[in-house]
Amino acid sequence: MKIATWNVNSLNVRLPHVLDWLASAAPDVLCLQELKLEDKKFPKEAIEAAGYQVAFMGQKTYNGVAIISKHPIEDVVYNLPNFEDEQKRLIAATINGVRIVGGYFPNGQSLDSEKYPYKLAWLTALTEWLAGEMEKHPSLALMGDFNIAPYDIDVHDPKAWEGQNLVSPPEREAFFKLIGLGLTDAYRVKYPDAEKMFSWWDYRMQGFRRNLGMRIDHILLSAPLLASLTACEIDKEPRKWERPSDHAPVWATV
DNA sequence: ATGGCATTATGCTAATGA
Numbered sequence: 001m002k003i004a005t006w007n008v009n010s011l012n013v014r015l016p017h018v019l020d021w022l023a024s025a026a027p028d029v030l031c032l033q034e035l036k037l038e039d040k041k042f043p044k045e046a047i048e049a050a051g052y053q054v055a056f057m058g059q060k061t062y063n064g065v066a067i068i069s070k071h072p073i074e075d076v077v078y079n080l081p082n083f084e085d086e087q088k089r090l091i092a093a094t095i096n097g098v099r100i101v102g103g104y105f106p107n108g109q110s111l112d113s114e115k116y117p118y119k120l121a122w123l124t125a126l127t128e129w130l131a132g133e134m135e136k137h138p139s140l141a142l143m144g145d146f147n148i149a150p151y152d153i154d155v156h157d158p159k160a161w162e163g164q165n166l167v168s169p170p171e172r173e174a175f176f177k178l179i180g181l182g183l184t185d186a187y188r189v190k191y192p193d194a195e196k197m198f199s200w201w202d203y204r205m206q207g208f209r210r211n212l213g214m215r216i217d218h219i220l221l222s223a224p225l226l227a228s229l230t231a232c233e234i235d236k237e238p239r240k241w242e243r244p245s246d247h248a249p250v251w252a253t254v
Numbered sequence: 255a256t257g258g259c260a261t262t263a264t265g266c267t268a269a270t271g272a
Contacts, residue, residue, distance in 0.1 A: 009271085010261060034271090036261070061262055062270075107272060147272070166272060200272070204258035214272070246260075246272080 001096055002026070004251035005143040005217055006238075007033040007104065007200075011064070014245055015043050017238055018068075022050050025235065027251055028070050029095055031102030032056075033145045035064030042066070059088040065104050065144075069095050083125035090126070092133070098225065098254070099137030101130070103144035108165045116165065119147070123174035131181055134222060141254070142183060142220040145200075145247065148175045150185065153195045154215035166214060183220035186232040186252045199234050200247045208239055217250045225254045 004027040008014040011032065022030065030052075035042070039058040047054050047068055055076045056066035065088060067073060077092040079085055092101040103126070106119035134140050148171045152158035161167050179185065191197060198213025207213060221229060232252040239248045 013261075107270085109270080109272085145272095149272095202258080202272070203260055207258090216272075243260090 001028045001098065002251055002253045003029045003098075003100065003141055003143065003219065004249050005031040005033070005102065005145070005219060006249040007145040007217060007245060007247035009034050009245040009247065010036040011043065011066075012037050012041070013243065015046060017241060017245065019046065019050055020241075021235075021238055021249060022052060022068070025249070025251065029100055030068040030249075031091075031100065031143050032066040032068065033064075033102070033104035035059070035066060036061055037064060055091060055093055057088045057091055063088045063104055065089060065091045065102050067091055067093050067095075067100060067102055069093075071096050080122070080125050080129050082129050083122060085122070089122070094137065097139060099133060099140040101133070101140065101142045103142065103146070105145060105147045107147050108171070110165050111163075111168055120170055120174060123171075123177075127174070127177050127181065130178065134181060138222060139224045140183075140222040141225055141252075142178065143218065143250070145216060146175065146218050147216055148172065149214045149216050150175050150218075151188075153193070154198070156196065156198065156212045156214065166216060178220060182223055184223075184226045186219040186221050186226070186229055187215070187234070187250065189226070189229060190232045197234060199250055201239065203246050217247055219250055219252045221252070221254065228254045230254070
């Protein structure tokens with residue numbers, strides 16, 4: 001099964017990109033983040049016409065997540081049951097016996113922002129909920145825009161970014177608590193030492209052309225899925241398209 | 255060098271993203 005995640009930064013704008021990528025990459029499952037549209041504006045018909053089913057939870061202007069799948073989508077959970085939240089950031093479902101958890105993790109903005117403790121609280125709630133989820137579903141994939149670069153080699157200029165939002169020690173500790181549940185960073189299994197391999201590039205300063213990016217979009221696999229992992233890649237092609245998202249899709253085959 | 259660029263909305267300026 002080919003599973004993927006992509007922060008599309010507005011599905012209104014990026015629907016053609018998503019349809020093109022579904023046709024060319026043909027994933028079984030694609031988690032989307034940052035839909036930035038209301039449920040009533042979700043392009044359900046266009047995605048179904050492409051041969052996919054969909055579960056989604058939209059929000060005007062900000063956030064919003066979806067799971068697109070070639071196979072039946074079962075037991076959908078919307079947002080963290082243990083975390084009261086106005087923001088639409090998480091969707092989970094069972095597909096082909098695999099528990100898929102798609103998340104748009106809070107950005108945090110900066111360490112002195114009120115959004116930073118919200119990010120850490122969200123991560124704590126996710127970790128607590130996910131522990132129970134993994135007991136119920138041994139085959140589980142946690143994927144999405146984590147807004148955390150786990151290692152210095154995931155950052156184009158680690159010196160300049162040292163201690164800042166997206167790489168700060170409390171965020172990285174939260175990331176490794178998720179790993180501690182028994183999850184594995186699929187990309188790092190395939191490419192343990194690869195440097196300058198990013199999933200997001202700033203729109204400004206010709207960030208993509210100069211490869212000034214961060215690896216913040218991840219696929220984390222439980223042990224049974226890790227055992228069947230055959231490939232994991234970041235697809236940089238859509239980032240070269242006209243009017244791209246600032247994120248690239250990341251996919252794995254399990 | 256706290257700029258740069260893209261998206262959205264009680265829109266033409268401001269907030270947010272990462």
